[in-house]
Amino acid sequence: MSTTLDQQTINTVKATVPVLAEHGKAITSHFYQELFIAHPELKNIFNQSNQRKGEQPQALANAVYAAAANIDQLENILPVVQQIAHKHRSLNIKPEHYPIVGEYLLKAMRHVLQEAATDEIIEAWGKAYNVIADVFIQVEKGLYDEAADQNGGWTGYRSFQVVKKEKESDVITSFYLQPADEGLLPDYQAGQYITIKVDIPGVPYTCQRQYSLSCKPNREYFRISVKREDGMAGNPDGVVSRFLHNSIEEGDTLEVSAPAGDFILNQEAQPLVLISGGVGLTPLTSMLETVVTEQPEREVYYIHAAQNERVHALQHSVNHITANHPQVKAFTIYEKPEQQDSCDKTGFVDLAFLQSILPHKEASFYFCGPTPFMRTVNQALTSWQVEPDHIYYEFFGPKGSLEA
Secondary structure (H helix, E strand, O other), rough: OOOOOOHHHHHHHHHHHHHHHHHHHHHHHHHHHHHHOOOOOHHHHOHHHHHHHOOHHHHHHHHHHHHHHHHHHHHHHHHHHHHHHHHHHHHHHOOOHHHHHHHHHHHHHHHHHHOOOOOOHHHHHHHHHHHHHHHHHEEEEEEEHHHHHHOOOOOEEEEEEEEEEEOOOOOOEEEEEEEEOEEEOOOOOOOOOOEEEEOOOOOOOOOEEEEEOOOOOOOEEEEEEEOOOOOOOOEEHHHHHHHHHHHHOOOOEEEEEOEEEOEEEEEOOOEEEEEHHHHHHHHHHHHHHHHHHHOOOOOOOEEEEEEEEHHHOHHHHHHHHHOOOEEEEEEEEOOOOOOOOOOHHHHHHHHOHHHOOOOOOOEEEEOOHHHHHHHHHHHHHHHOOOHHHEEEOOOOOOOOOOOO
16 A cells, blocks of 8 residues: 655654654544634534544544654554544545545644644645545445445445334343335444434534444345443433434434454454443444354354343343354353342353363454453453464454453
């Protein structure tokens, strides 16, 4: 992947790496603040909860830092580009959005860095941004074309009817969705997600949220299993999940984007280990349902961690699979089990537990859940010296860090 940048520009951008490490989040926070003042319509695209929590500015700062550090070898960040491009396609980000972002990103650099942001630096970053934006635009074009060209595919949003609403636990409810136009459903891969777009009374902007598809691919319906985020002091989450739980009923329609995402089940022969925490079980349940159909001989270990049985969702699906597929073994960990709860371990996932149930570390490890949970799992796998190429994970929301 060629940058088509002259050497002086590359040198200037790479020289800003230490500055971005120190001031990156300040730059991106100011960027979003000014962007939404000038273009309030973009609040309809960007998740405002992630903005208020600071997750989106931090994720953008990390991406800008990585781009600067690899500006002469952008192929090094192609996996990150692919992941972000899937989210952009799911949210209907278009090429015309990139010049707006570039303008306000450069303005934010000038504002935060002040006299350190010389004309030479801003000019170099302007050139670099155009190259980076073009990489994203080209990758996203391929994803848009792929989504539109398959049977049952589409771009943008399509109306789906809620044909079934099922309570899975005290906090998680599943919604079964079918196309309102009665047309075909496209294929998707286990682990992928869709975007739901809703207008909520009292909320001044359109809300978009991405939810993993929680069942194996099929031609009848999509299923999402949504945790109701009731919120707490300082936590802005929950406006969409509460709306879905409290206001959306069978027969209602939702606007949905085509499935996206690169956190997908591989087809390797080695054992598969799925480790989920809380609502992180949604993509892993889809993988579990899929692997027993597509790779019936593959050995599978499914580990789920939750507070207790009351909030443990989709147990019926897992229990059905383990009862009918002897190659699948399932384990439950409850942090705070209640008296009647039955589980295999109390507390948290740790390396000792993994080593006690797995015959060896030569496996494909997939995990998803709250960030602290994922950090714990990643630390255990790293301590066990599991090959990095055999470790797969996905953040719900902006890409974070698994460093403690």
